[in-house]
Amino acid sequence: MRTAHLIFIVVFIAAISAEKIIACSICAGYGQSLSLREQALKSNSKVILFGVITKSSLEVDGTGKTEISVQKNFVLPADFKPQASISIKQYLPFDANAYNGILLFADYSKGQLDVFRGVSIPSKEVSNYAAGALGAITLKGPALLDYYLPFLQSPSREIATDAFLEFAKASDSMLLEFSKKMNPALLKSWILDPKVPEERLGLYSFLLGGCGIEADITFLLEMLKSQDSRAQAAFDGAMVALIRLHPAQGWNALDGFLKADNTPLQTRLSCIRSIKVANEIMQGKSDKAEIFKALNIALKQGELADLAIEELRKMKHWGFTQEILSIYGTKGFTAPVMKRAFLRYALTAPKDPQIEKFLAQLETKDSQMLLEVKESLGLVPLNP
Known part of the structure; x- marks a missing residue:
């Protein structure tokens, strides 16, 4: 099968955009991903429709064809006539015993439909969520995060992934403000939930820094000291959260990790990333003094010196x-x-x-x- 056709096989992953997007500093790796709402806002998303795959075929040479029964049109150009069904020249997986929903994003020019993204919709629940997400394209700021907050822990992987992406794409300033009204007990339950993917733990820990109480200082310190893989995955967010909740204990913990001879390299690197995030979100004179102090400690660590020097230069x-x-x-x-x-x-x-x-x-x-x-x-x- 040719790679060109394999690329289109649908899985629920983020599309890649060449544009630079300012996203949450803790959520590295999500900057170029597009949520459903963001995809709908793109100028080339001239046709957006939801349908159900009724038939698909894959040829020996790698070409394919898929028949789709159109259930709802979300966006259509003025000269595009709504159709009960469409046929596209790509192969999309079809399971006769499953719900074969598909959300299509396509360009449209001179009467030709060019489908560039297909999102698998495995249930009616996901279908309803997708419709809501496309209806939320005008929301901005805290209202946008308010809308997606209830979906973060959805049992549906597709829904939770898209909702998390909206948080991961939010700016640091928006998250800082939004975190102040969140429920710390709820955030801790998510952090401790083994079903929550590790890549989300850093953001949830980061948010705890805006709403946590005194007891959460101990919670965060214990996380930082743990060598458990999930705790390590949350290290950056937990460290910044601790610095926000109790600056003295936070910077003391970070400096301690940098100074200790037995601190693993990965933890040292996490400390450097935490310093970078702190520099982005904390502008007080005392904060900057602590940042420079920590970088001076890292400067003396041969394995971290180049990173510390580069941050000082920037x-x-x-x-x-x-x-x-x-x-x-x-x-x-x-x-x-x-x-x-x-x-x-x-x-x-x-x-x-x-x-x-x-x-x-x-x-x-x-x-x-x-x-x-x-x-x-x-x-x-x-x-x-």
Whole structure:
């Protein structure tokens, strides 16, 4: 079977969009995914209809054909005549003993229907949800999250996945505000529910930071100390939540993880990600001081130094310049990826005699790497 036709086989996964979307910092990996509501808002979704597959066939050469009985038209162009049934030139799985609902998104031009996304609708419950989601396209801000909140723990995988995607695509600022009115007991029950997919635990923990009570501080600390895979999956969100609920205990816990020799690398990396999120959502002077303090600790950890230096560069914090330049090329800081982080920092920082001297020495010792980093930063034209 040809790959081109395999691509269209329907599973309930998010479509990929080339556009950059600002999403929840905790929910890495969802930025390019489209919920049903978002897909409906795309300019190429000129035809949106729901139907039931009545027949499908797959040819030896990989081509296929599917007959669909149209049940409801959600979006139609003015020149598109509603039809009781349609036939598309793609193969969609058909099970005579199951509910074969299908939600189609298609472009339409010069009388031709070009279906680019098909979402399997395995039950009438999912069908009703899809209709509601398409009807919610005008909702924005907290009202949007209010609408999807009841569906987060739906027994239907399709419904819960789409509802979670709406939360994962929400901005940090929206989630911060929305979290203040959530029920901490409900969030903890979701976090502790073994049926909840691990990839959702970080967001649920993050939300707890906006509504939690004093008892939840201990709950979060215990999560952070646990080596259980589910607790580790929630680490980033739990750490940021603890920092929000009790800054002193939160930063003390994070610094402790970074300093301890027996902290696993994955946990250290989670700490770096938590610092990045904290920097995005916390703008107080004391918060920034704690962020820089934590990065300075990470700077002394050879395996994390390049990440810490890069974050300091992005934050345009040059207070550790002398310390950074002094450890360049020393034991534990000699890997090429590490050296490039040092060079990006030095080339971005405001020029002073110390940096000028450092770069001049590099022109002699490692001119090729210095040139490559300059090119990556757009400081010099790329060599043909």
